[in-house]
Amino acid sequence: MFSSRLPSDLHPNDLTRLLAEKRARGMDIIDLTESNPTRAGFTYPAETVIRALEQEGSLVYEPHPRGLWSARHAVAGYLEGEGVRVDPDRIYLTASTSEAYAYLFKLLADPGDAVLIPRPSYPLMELLAAMEAIHAIPYDLSWTPSAGWHLRKEELEASYTERCRALLVINPNNPTGNFLRRHEWEEITRFCSTHDLAIISDEVFFPYVLPRSRIHDPPVSALALPQQTLVFALGGFSKALGLPQVKLSWIVSNGPAPALREALDRLDVIADTYLSVGTPVQQAANALIAIAGTMQGAIRTRCQTNLDFLSSVFPADGNVQLLRPPAGWYAVLRLPSHFDEGLTACCLLEEKNVLLHPGYFFDFPGGEHLVVSLLPQQDRFEEGIRRTAELLC
Ligand SMILES: Cc1ncc(COP(=O)(O)O)c(C=O)c1O
Structure with a gap:
């Protein structure tokens, strides 16, 4: 049944x-x-959060598949502060990062297709894939005392099958905390271009480099990659503001022009079918970001x-x-x-x-x-x- x-x-x-x-x-x-x-x-700066949620604009419903422009503009401003410039028109707002995954799996894969996921990592990814009737094929991360946790291209190749449609990375990973380094991104970009795979980069923990960590290079977002393949970077207020209950996340899309245009047209159809982000949180987005x-x-x-x-x-x-x-x-x-x-x-x-x-x-x-x-x-x-x-x- x-x-x-x-x-x-x-x-x-x-x-x-x-x-x-x-x-x-x-x-x-x-x-x-x-x-x-x-x-x-x-x-929490309680006053700021409560006042942010009391916007008169919440009395009006103006649905848009990508979300209210003012909220997308606010998210773009936040990301610029993180060192990543994005066009608000490439941002899709979702109620959660989990929902962002669901949209992207619908966009990229048919039932029976597969996505590659890092192992070890965030346990929900396998279930999120299963919910869309697709397989999550793990690729192993390795650990050495000198390099910490890292990705090896041999592992990607060993896990690849013809049914793969996207490579998922978590940057930095949960729970290992490793960022992808520049040479790892180069391997990933080459691998994904060769096999025509999209990159989904979960960057919810991007702002959380620990103050006394000994990383030599600044973290690199997937949005800074050369545009050789479709890239979708995920983030949200749940981690960026420590506010999981307000339910606002985002997908930022990037990539070569014709493929990106097609992806955006299709994502519009998916997002327009659900329109799941509430108006009050979108109206509040700009003021909430002040607590980041x-x-x-x-x-x-x-x-x-x-x-x-x-x-x-x-x-x-x-x-x-x-x-x-x-x-x-x-x-x-x-x-x-x-x-x-x-x-x-x-x-x-x-x-x-x-x-x-x-x-x-x-x-x-x-x-x-x-x-x-x-x-x-x-x-x-x-x-x-x-x-x-x-x-x-
Ligand atoms: C890597 C990663 N992505 C996404 C999420 C969930 O984010 P959200 O609350 O926006 O669905 C978590 C939650 O812990 C996570 O660890």
Whole structure:
């Protein structure tokens, strides 16, 4: 009766069951998977946000497939501040980044086609692809002590099939935090031109280079690439402003002129079919963007402070090894090989009331990784990491 786009087994796993049991008993769990900034104790410029949402223009409905011009202009202004110049006419507003993926998969792929996705990475991509009846084929990222996480062109070629329609990158990646470096972009552009693939670059964490990270080159957005193939870069207020609840994201499109024109005409049809972004948030966009600097600064400082503590407990050359992220909201711990990440996460929750993500959640190979969110409030984070160390060390 039901579509095979959804997973056939919807039962919760052991960790989720244990968490639900503990919460039902009213136990205080230190949640080191927290990815919702509105629950992480940040002080938001509340007045600015509330006033921004009180616009009289919200009383009028003027639908446009790409979104209100004023809001697209505001997003273009924000991106210019990030060092990327874009024409507001190439911007599509969506309610979420997930919806942006859904539009692009509809644009580029037929049922049964495929997209290439990085592994490890953001777990929702496989489901988003399945919802459009397409396959998500992983290409592995590699880790070395000198280069950190990086992409190898051999992995792209090994994963490619005739049904591939697009290459997805996450820049910087969640949860590994690595940016694509210039030579990686060159490989990607060559690979995508050769196989006629579009590039979808998820740049929601682009503003989150950690202050003390040791990256040598400034991060490069997909929008700065030479226009050899279609490029779609994604971002949104959920991460850029720490406001996931206002529901405003965007697709910026780029590429060689004839293909781009065709893509925009088709995206207009898709977006016009849904028109899902509310007028109030579009009317508020310009005023909301005013909080970007404050919120990004506060989030970067929190993530760096928590990362510093984490690295004091788990150094890069320790038994439990910190794979230091240059950017983003997460850090990865590599366990000694005799540990099982799933069992370890369950033991931590059972014995120490600390919740961490086991690596399989992000499709890490090898079964020996834990992922820690750097967003939680400092005192809770430190207590959670101390308890984690008691169990692991
Ligand atoms: C890489 C990445 N892309 C997109 C999203 C979701 O963004 P949105 O809330 O705009 O759908 C997330 C959420 O954590 C993410 O990690």
